[in-house]
Structure formats: structure tokens, C-alpha cells
Amino acid sequence: MYLSSLTELAFGSRLKALSDRFYAAVDEVYRSCGAGIESRWFPVMRFLWEHGPTTVTEMAEAIGQTHSAVSQLANKLVRAGLLLRRDDPADGRRCLLSLTDQGAKSLEKLGPVWVAIRQGMQDSLGPQSRLLQALHDCEQALDAQPLVGKILDRHAVLTQSRVEIVPFEPRLREYFYELNAAWLKKYFVIEPLDEQVLRDPEHRVLEPGGAIFFAMLEGEVIGTCALLYESADLFELSKMAVNEAFQGMGIGRRLLDAAIAEFHRRGGQTLFLESSSRLTPALHMYERAGFVLQPAVRDGSHYQRADVYMIYTPTGAAAPPRKGAGRKN
Amino acid sequence: MYLSSLTELAFGSRLKALSDRFYAAVDEVYRSCGAGIESRWFPVMRFLWEHGPTTVTEMAEAIGQTHSAVSQLANKLVRAGLLLRRDDPADGRRCLLSLTDQGAKSLEKLGPVWVAIRQGMQDSLGPQSRLLQALHDCEQALDAQPLVGKILDRHAVLTQSRVEIVPFEPRLREYFYELNAAWLKKYFVIEPLDEQVLRDPEHRVLEPGGAIFFAMLEGEVIGTCALLYESADLFELSKMAVNEAFQGMGIGRRLLDAAIAEFHRRGGQTLFLESSSRLTPALHMYERAGFVLQPAVRDGSHYQRADVYMIYTPTGAAAPPRKGAGRKN
DNA sequence: ATTTATTATGTTAGCGCTTACATAATTGAT
DNA sequence: ATCAATTATGTAAGCGCTAACATAATAAAT
Known part of the structure; x- marks a missing residue:
């Protein structure tokens, strides 16, 4: 229910x-x-x-x-x-x-x-x-x-303290794994590629030319997200996770904005993501941020769970349908 | 509440x-x-x-x-x-x-x-x-x-099986204690006299010339009550207890009727009881059975908790107010 | 003793929901 | 193709409750 x-x-x-x-x-x-x-x-x-x-x-x-x-x-x-x-x-x-x-x-x-x-x-x-x-x-x-008093107290604490977005630090490494493992286990399973990237973000994300961000509230790590380098002008948005208790506060959007800013800073031309149709709130957020749903999934997708493929471009123009796309379902 | x-x-x-x-x-x-x-x-x-x-x-x-x-x-x-x-x-x-x-x-x-x-x-x-x-x-x-189904099933079982009132048997001795201890502990405390009577009903109740009854449902003991001998024509109703889960089914009344019948059989003229104003449902039951509230408690009451004194006589006439009675509270 | 608060109750209007009914669009059976 | 069943929805009336008001009786303050 x-x-x-x-x-x-x-x-x-x-x-x-x-x-x-x-x-x-x-x-x-x-x-x-x-x-x-x-x-x-x-x-x-x-x-x-x-x-x-x-x-x-x-x-x-x-x-x-x-x-x-x-x-x-x-x-x-x-x-x-x-x-x-x-x-x-x-x-x-x-x-x-x-x-x-x-x-x-x-x-x-x-x-x-x-x-x-x-x-x-x-x-x-x-x-x-x-x-x-x-x-x-x-x-x-x-x-x-x-x-009422208890709720308002909590609310005051939550709103007075601001959420900050910070770049990767080694001491935060485990949170990158934990936050993502939570939703992966809840909705899907942790695939081998997930395990590799999440366990060793330095070699798998940062060194190739990507970035990782964390959302912090009162010193607590409550969200994360990664920008993966594919080629000089192509990046992937991935590993977006927000602690369940803090979902719906716009934290995902803050992380997304930080990742997009970094994508621009590095001169990217195309930013894509793979997601699942089951993650509706997330998909809506991507749309609002300017991502455009593609009619078919990416060739050679990284993940089993991926059945949604979206692209963001700096101009805001929808990416042209790819070769072989256009068929329904 | x-x-x-x-x-x-x-x-x-x-x-x-x-x-x-x-x-x-x-x-x-x-x-x-x-x-x-x-x-x-x-x-x-x-x-x-x-x-x-x-x-x-x-x-x-x-x-x-x-x-x-x-x-x-x-x-x-x-x-x-x-x-x-x-x-x-x-x-x-x-x-x-x-x-x-x-x-x-x-x-x-x-x-x-x-x-x-x-x-x-x-x-x-x-x-x-x-x-x-x-x-x-x-x-x-x-x-x-x-x-609904579950409740009606239970109801069918409960109504088809009749409650029987049986006299004292040694194998039921412990129930005389347990059933009374339950309400005593809930509303008051177990006084020394309670302990003596409940632990040794044969010597304290039966041998002096009293009686004890049990209410049985499907072989389960669910209530008890005692008729105590005071003198040839004076008896006391006491130690009335019905398992909480079976209260409100008229079982107290069945026990009471059995005790009153026994009281008549033994040629008693006056049956009294001591109770507490906190036990309202019980008091109503006694009234309906013909007991009459007396204006003051009995001199030399047996129990701390007793603040109600009622008398039943075979004629149904209210017992005359005793000497010294009539004052309020 | 008179005025002022407090207390006990009834009454009215309204909210959120349900049941029962009405209506229109769609599906299925022949 | 036609007509009966099904489905999706809206609407009216009613229920149980509350809030807000009105009224009368009582208690408290001066």
C-alpha cells in the first residue's frame, strides 16, 4: 500500500x-x-x-x-x-x-x-x-x-543550518559507498561495476578526470553524486544518492547543480545519465534541470537496471535522436 | 483514561x-x-x-x-x-x-x-x-x-458452550486463590485475612459450614464465589471473582444465585456482604439480586477496603438500620 | 447584594468522509 | 452492428464529529 x-x-x-x-x-x-x-x-x-x-x-x-x-x-x-x-x-x-x-x-x-x-x-x-x-x-x-513543539524545534534546526556542497575528500570515501548502497539495495542490486566504482572512487572517478561531491548538513554527510569523465567533451552523471531522511529537501538538485557547474568548468559538451523508470522523483528532477529524455537506452549501457537515458547539453537544445533510435519500447 | x-x-x-x-x-x-x-x-x-x-x-x-x-x-x-x-x-x-x-x-x-x-x-x-x-x-x-469472521467464530463457541456452576473440589483449590488475587491486586492489596482464607479454603470456609462455587466454561475455571458461615442464621457472601476476559457475561450473577440458593438450603435468615464503592458493576449486580445497601459499614469489618455493607434477607424486606446508623458518610 | 467570571449544556454550521445514485464512455457478447 | 455489462466519474444526502456561539445556572469578588 x-x-x-x-x-x-x-x-x-x-x-x-x-x-x-x-x-x-x-x-x-x-x-x-x-x-x-x-x-x-x-x-x-x-x-x-x-x-x-x-x-x-x-x-x-x-x-x-x-x-x-x-x-x-x-x-x-x-x-x-x-x-x-x-x-x-x-x-x-x-x-x-x-x-x-x-x-x-x-x-x-x-x-x-x-x-x-x-x-x-x-x-x-x-x-x-x-x-x-x-x-x-x-x-x-x-x-x-x-x-507540534518537537516538530518545530527540529524544523528550526534543519532550516537554520545550511546544506553545503563540498568536493571529494579521502575521509569521506566510505560515505560515497554507503549512501549509494542504500538505494541500490532498496530498489535493485549492487552490480559488480557499482562495487568497483564505489569502493575505489579515487582510481575510478577522480584520476580519469571526473569529480565527486558531497552534501553536508551540520557536519553530517547526507548526499553525494559523481561526474564521470568519458572523453574530452563527454561526461556522465552518476551515483547520485541522498539519505532517505533528507530526501525532498532539494539536496539532490544542489548536488546536480554542482556537478553541472563542474561539467561546464571542464569544457564538456554533452552530459548524459542512465537511470531507471522506477526512480520517478529523480527523473523529474533531471528534467527540471534541463536533461532531455532519449527515446531509447544507450548502446552498451553500463547497468542492468538502466532503462532510461537522458542527455544534457549546455545550449539546452535536445540532443538529436541517435542512429537506430525512434522505435517504441 | x-x-x-x-x-x-x-x-x-x-x-x-x-x-x-x-x-x-x-x-x-x-x-x-x-x-x-x-x-x-x-x-x-x-x-x-x-x-x-x-x-x-x-x-x-x-x-x-x-x-x-x-x-x-x-x-x-x-x-x-x-x-x-x-x-x-x-x-x-x-x-x-x-x-x-x-x-x-x-x-x-x-x-x-x-x-x-x-x-x-x-x-x-x-x-x-x-x-x-x-x-x-x-x-x-x-x-x-x-x-468479523474471527469474532463470530469465537462468539459461536462461547454461546454454544454453557457455563456450569459446580461446588468446591480439592483439584480446583488453586483457582480460588488465583481468581481472587487478580482483582485484589488490581484494585486493592491482598490483606492477611484474604491470604488465609484463599490459601486454605477447606479449613476456613467449608469446615465451619460454608460453601464455595466455581463457574466452568468448556472445562476452564472462569469464576468463583464463597458463602461463609457466621452463625446458624447468618451467612456472609465473599470472595466473588470472575476472570476479567469473561466479565459482563452474567457469570457473577450465576455464582451469586448459586450461593443464595445454598444460603436458603441451609436455612439462613440474613446474608450480608462487605464490598468497596470502587466496585460499581458488582454493587449493581448485588442490588439487582436483592441486596440492600446499608447506611453505614458493619462494626468490626473484616477488611480495610470495605466501605460498603449490604444485606439480603429471604423476605426481600430491607434490613432495619442498625443501632448507630443513619449518619451520612 | 450586586456584578463578574466560570461552568454546564444545547444548537448551528461546517468538515471529511461514505453510501447511494446518476451519467457517460468503453468493452464484450451475440 | 447492437445491446447489455462494465468502468470512470460526479453529485447529493447523511454520519460523526468539532468549533463557535448562545443561554442559563452557579460561584466568586467586590
């Missing part, structure tokens, strides 16, 4: 969806047992059952909703004959909610259904009710420290 | 509440960053950003909502200038959604915000994103096997 891939970012949506699934399931169970109540009524009715007459506000606090919600639900339940509303003799503002005999009787019949729900849900909640436990911890964490 | 105490039964409500908290928090973050978008727009916009133009139905499937929801949201986003709607040239029914330049630009600025959200939420999700992991497992479990 797509939402899972967004992890923390679409968390609310997933919780909502799961909540709806549970409500719907329990409603169906109630219906097919002829229980005569709905899942959303449960917290109010059960609370009354356990605690006896309760005011609207007390109830709202107990079940974590607004007094409006309780008031409206109470009206509905009164209409259904399950609830009783009467004025509190001690305080004219308050009104006491309580179960009617019919309401109490409905609940009493429900015991086995609840047990069945409990037992039936055990599987879904994981061993030792892991989801329940995690949910509880999460609620506690949010109560203890407001989420 | 009350809902936590309902564990599996109010699970949907808690998920919904948590979902709303996350939506609200992220919305506030977006507002204070001047992002110009809302949290609920995120899945649609992000999907378009990653995948390019998409039809309404594709989108609905990807983000797990109805096509109506997508259609309506799309209208809103078009009005906000973030989305573009155009007819699919290949299929007149379809319509392609895509980001406007402004929409794409809004998202690109958001990179750091998303990273901040990710990092800020780490705490709330527990070590190794435990909540996220548990959520994923739960979704999988529900996909694999429909919850």
Missing part, C-alpha cells in the same frame, strides 16, 4: 482507516448478533453501566470527546429508548445521563459478544497486544510533550 | 482520537511554516509528485479511499490552484489529475518540514518505530483474514 511507504508522513490517514475498519467490523458483529446497538455508542453506554448516572461533561472527559458529541449522541440514544436524561437536582445546569432498563438489558446480553470481540481481535493486535501497548505509549508520549 | 481500560473494546475510538491528534499537529506545523497546504491533502499531492498524472480511481486505490473522496478533494485543490484536472485523451471517462507548477513548488519547499515531522514523531512512535511496525502487522492481519 502506498501510504505505508510514506511511513510517518501519512500516519494519521492510516490510523483513521484502521479505526474505520474496526468500527465497521464491530458494527457488523453487533448486527448479526441482533445486539441492537452500534459500535460508536459503546463507550458512553459502557461508562454509564459501570459508573451509574453521569453528567454530559463528565462523560465527555472520560471518553475523550467534546461535550457536544456526547450531547448529540445522548439525544440519539434517548430517541432509541436506551438512555434517560434528567435534571440534576443539585445543580440546575447539569443533566444526568443514565441507562434505561432496556439499555441495561441490551448491555447485559452483550457480555459474550464482548468476550468474542476481545478474543477475535487478539490476533490482529500482535503478540502480547503489541499494538495496544504501542498505542498506549504513544498517547503517553503525546500527553507528556506536545508534538 | 477510561478508554484504555476497555482495551480491545474501544480500540476504534482510540485510533480515531490519535489520528485526529496527528492531523491537527501536522496542520499546525504547516500553518506556522506558511506551507499553504493541509495535512489531509498530503497523500494525494505527494502521490502526484512521485507518480505524475493519475486518474481519480487510481489515486483512490493508492491511498485507500473512495473515488468520491478523491474527486471532492481534487475539486478543492483545483480551486486552491494546486491541482490540474484534464481529460484523458485515450479514454473519455477518465480524467487526469496533476500538480500545477504552484502545487509542485509548494511541495518542493516542504522537504525540510517533512524531515522535521519524521524526526519529531520518532519519539512518539517508540523505539524502532514500534507503533508503525505494529500498525503494519495489524493491517496485514486484517487483510489476511476478515475480523
